[in-house]
Amino acid sequence: MFASDVERAQARPWILMSPALLSVTLLLVVPVCFIIVYSFWLRTATGLEQTGFYLDNWVEVLTDRFYLDILVQTLRIAATSTLMCILLGYVPAYFIAMSATRHKTLLILLLMLPFWISYIIRTMSWINILGVSGALNVFLMWTGIISEPLQILYNEGTVVLGLVHFLLPFMILNVYVSLEGLDRNLIDAARSLGCTGWQAFWEVTLPLSLPGLAAGSLLCFVLGAGTYITPMVLGGPRDAMFANLVFEAIITQLNWPLGSALSLVLLVILGSVVLVYNRFVGMGQIAKSFG
């Protein structure tokens, strides 16, 4: 009797986890393994896949200059957006964490708000601002500064702008969480030992907020590099990112083996960024913003 009770207690967590674990296994782990196999198949003229072990897709993806260029462009766009988020995001995070204003709760609430506003709406909203008959052009023509509407939309710059707009709250939130958890006595101690305000920030506050900055940067970079909607809405024909190639291969050309190989390239690159981050910082920092 006693032994079976112990056994039941040991089985309990597994029973509780089984729906979630089974779903993740069947809907994520097995499918990802499956596309590894799939990427070695071939698409034939009939549209059916030729099963077997062919390296053609991989040779195409890894040697064709076109894919490499788009990959570099993708990483450049993601890195620029992340850098912009750091520059634009640190100051507001610092302000929310350090200020004694009674609007603090409101500021945090407003910070969470963009997470609830649809990504597609926030992306397309820039068309209203920068489009040919958008707010900016109408305003500039009304003031007489320009007589013809400017073509500001649909280039790499607007793709970065759209991404920064989408990713900035992730950065601010993560930096804010690390600044909020910082022991204020350390700053006071630095000041009382003769640091100027600027020195105290540079020597104490900034280094201690690095984990938050790193967590925010990871999120911004990985989310930014994996998007295909922003370039489709705000970019021109030449501003495709790597995920656009995946979308193109799978949805438009129905070349699924090639699409599999392309998605695996994206997975390996972004996966290694996550692994490097996990090695040096740890995933706990990101989980903190859920608390």
Add this chain to the structure above:
Amino acid sequence: MISGWSLIRGVTVLVYIFMFLPVAVVILLAFNSSQFGSFPIEGFSFRWFVELWNNDAIVRAFRVSLLLGFLTAVISTAMGVLASLALVRYDFFGKGLITTALVAPILVPEVVLAVALLLFLRWLEMPKSFALLLLGHVIFTLPFVLLVVQARLVAVKREFEDAAMSLGANAFQTFREITLPLIMPAVFAGMLFAFTISFDDITGTLFWKPGGVETVPTQIFAMLRNSISPEINALGAVMVAVTVAMPLLGAAVARRMAGSLR
């Protein structure tokens, strides 16, 4: 020093304006009576909202999105609550690995997740369908629910459950009478989170949706192909209202429930 601080405040205000101005413009233009979804503002009107209501495709997309979001929220919250109980309350072999596996759907880029799931189910001869959409949405909302519920469960003292057990309640009774009420705010938060993520999603949805079925975001995306119309702005305004009102409502409910427990 004072001027330094006001500089910081000034920058903060500017960044907040940057975050909200474009959305404010969408809402503003939704009420513009002009034919074209752009400036100048000609007059105040609800006509675009009426047009939305009369547009069958949009009403259908709304129904699909609401149903999908609701089912996603229920299923992924049920699975997430059970799994977080196991992760927080029990020790077992391979816990670290399993925790990583359960949050993996947010670590894998959504495009890759979308391709893998789509091709795998195709291979199993399960065509694109509402069920595929639902499975996809459940799998990538699960980690969010898990993280929210876990954070709350860690804060609930084990002594409450031990007390109930020692008074003769079985494991299920203890969960229903003690643990569940205590974690209810987080359960609600998790559900809302899952609903909003599902309601807003476009990255995976564009891969999974069957031909002819649209959710609100994919409908907006399809309409953008032509040009920006006042209807898109109105639809955007409605979407903002739905996704912003939901969490505010949820927060109010959670606060009341937390209050009544004390």
